[in-house]
Amino acid sequence: MKEIIFSHNFILKEKLAQYIIGLILIISGEILHSCMVTYMPAFAISILTDNGEFSAIVIYILISNIIIIIANRIEKKANKIVNNNRIIRSQEYYKIICKTNYENIDRYKFKAKYEAGQESFYDGFHSGFHNMILDSRKLLLGITGLVVYCTLEARVDFRIALLQVALSSVSLWLNTLQKKWISDNQVEWQGLEVKIKNINRDVIDIKNAKDIRIYSAKSWILQKWDELTKSRVKWHRKELSYFFLVKATGRLLLAVKYLAVYLLVLRQVENGMAVDDFVFSIGLAFGINNWIEEIFHNIQYLQINSIHVRNTREVLRDCSGQGEESPSAPVFENVAPEICMEDVSFTFPEAEKPIFEHFNLTIHPGEKVAIVGNNGAGKTTLIKMICGLYRPTSGRLLINGFDTSRFTPEEMYQWCTVVFQDFHLLAATLAENISCMPEERTDYQRVHFCLDKVGLGSKVTSLPQGLNSNMTKELDPEGVVLSGGELQKLMIARCLYRDRPILILDEPTSALDAVAESKVYQEYYELTKQKTSIFISHRLSSTKFCDRIILLSNGRIVEEGTHEQLLARKGKYASMYTIQASYYQEGDRDA
Structure with a gap:
């Protein structure tokens, strides 16, 4: 009942009274049409046995049809209202998802629920908001x-x-038990379905296609798909x-029900029931059964x-209030701020x-800070807190003294x-991928x-459609596919286009060689x-230019200072730098 009320209120809203x-x-x-159809044989028998006018039967049928035609016209308009509002609400749903906290998207349970929740906006077989409203109308009917x-x-x-009613109630009780079992256990197969869909997506994903073939992963993937x-x-x-x-x-109970009905009606015939009343009574009995089946279905x-x-x-409830403006937030100014944790x-x-x-x-206004450390040190998690994707569990994150x-x-x-180490292109034009805006709003x-x-200037010039070239081949067979290094440069260009007072590079140049990476960082510095600015890199030589270098280990700052200061201390940073430098020297000798 809760979902029926929610569906009507959510989808119809201002159209609810009209609906x-x-x-x-x-x-x-x-109902009137159904009663007239059920009574029609009895009415015809009554007219014919009483030598009535045949035209009365014709008028009776005509009135019955006019009533159902009017009802169907009204129903068509009601369905149109529901369908139009469903489309509008689906747009609102996706807007809410786009605004929801990143922490929700990062959780498996939320993603599974979100994907399952999308089904509500599709018009499938007795599924979705449209059919929830339609079937509840049929139930009330x-x-x-x-x-x-x-x-x-x-x-x-x-x-x-x-x-x-009594025998049908038994059937309803059995159906209720069956649906309760489904409700109690559907979480089990819902998780399996999400995993199966994920494998189906991965198999046709261009990013995975090379590895699947080169590493002969087909049998492994098919085995996992088969197990699921x-x-x-x-x-x-x-x-x-x-x-x-x-x-x-239910079929057995139905047979018992019809047998009992005929016995009871025949008993009335023995007591002098008229033929037309007999026909009408049998029609009502069948009608009752049809209404009960309609209710059950x-x-x-x-x-x-x-x-x-x-x-x-539940997705809408979890996302409620997210993305709304806060009256306590300071007026945004594109000036380098201080960041304090x-x-x-x-x-x-x-x-x-x-x-x-x-x-x-504390990162001071205009300071260039490098955050380095081994994998799992907490570097990416740290910058996700700084840019607002994660919220601290406790403590305070301040920007210019304001509690975020x-x-x-x-x-x-x-x-x-931010340019993250894991980034993706949108199936849109090159210009739209840089601006993240429609063409008409792109500078x-x-x-x-x-x-x-x-x-990337010369690369763009070489493209037949220039900045209007479509990226990836997902939606356009003529779409442009960039190399790993070109993709990373494109993401840095997106970062520059946005022009915000806090700029973060999270190992975005891993596909570049050390010389190219160092050049990108230097240009970015200028x-x-x-x-x-905050720079994250495994290559310590690329961040030597920073005002301060912070070495993270297991979520703690173990060393910090300039490149020269950290080398002079001969600690963990100096050891890591020496080892990396020896790798580059060996590579040069081998070359």
Whole structure:
């Protein structure tokens, strides 16, 4: 019931009152038409036995058809309202998802629920918001029809209506048990379905296609797909077993019900019931059964569909209030700020061990800071906190003295621009990939400037459609595919285009050689002299130019200072630098 109410309120909103008026007219028209059709044989017998006018039957049929035509017209308009609003709400849903906290997207459970919740906006077989509203309307029609028919049948023999409702209630109870089992266990196969869909996506993903073929991973992937599919089939078989058991029991009860109805009606015939009343009574009995089946079927559809709608409702609940403006946030200024982390701790949801504990760091306005360390030191997690993707579990993150816990994620994002080590191109034009805006809002001169600065100007000139060339072949068979190094330069150009006071490079040049990486960082340094900049790199030689270098290990600062200061201390940084330098020297000798 909760999902039915939610569906109507969420989808219809301001159209709800108009829809309810239409709903009353639709149900009234269909019930009246159904009663007239059920009574029609008895009416015809009555006219013919009483030597009445045949035209009365024609008029009766005509009135019945006019009523259902009017009801169908109103129903068509009501369905159009529901469908149009469903499309509008789907757009709102995706906007909300785009604004939700990154921590939600980073959680497997949320992603699984989000993907399942998308089904609510599709118009499948008795699934989605459209069918939730449509099937609830049919359910209300069935209940109203059942009440009307039982009232009419009770005038002949109340036991007929009572017996049919009683036996049908047993069927409903069995169906309820079956759906409860599905509700209790659907989380098991829902997880399997998400994994199967993920494998299906990975197989056709161009980024994975090379490795799958080069490393002969086909058999391994097929084995995983087969294992997951077999597990899903086992659950499906259990589901079918319950379904057929309930179905067979329902058929048996239906046979008992019809037998009892005929015996009771024939008893009335023996007591002098007229032929037309007999026909009408049998018609009512069949009608009662049809209404009960209609109720049962729609309850089943609504129970199954409620799983998708519940996922959507919970996603919207989890995202409620995210992305809204905060009255306490400072006025944004594109001026290099100070970043201060005071006694910050951070633990991933459902993780036992924290990544950071009582961590302190201050980055001064305009300072160029390098964060280095081995894999797993916490470098990427640290910058995700600084740019607002993660929130500290405890402690404070301050920007220009303002506590960012009072900022919304959107307000945090406006301070930063970041190039992450794991980045992806959009299936859009080159210019749109740089600006992250539609073509009409893109500053093409600035795009050219940023591409020139990262060394991609000549590459763009060589493309037939220049900045309007489509990237990737996902949507365009003629799309441009860039090399790893070119992709990373393109992401840095995107970073420059955005022009924010905090600039972060999270190992974005791993596909470049050491010389090219050092050149990119130096050029970036020149472009960001008035910015607060953070550089992350495994190659220590690439960050020598920074004002300060911070060495992280297990979420702690173990050393910090300039490149020269850290070498003079002959600590862990100096050891790492010496080892890396020897690798480059050996590579040069081998060359």
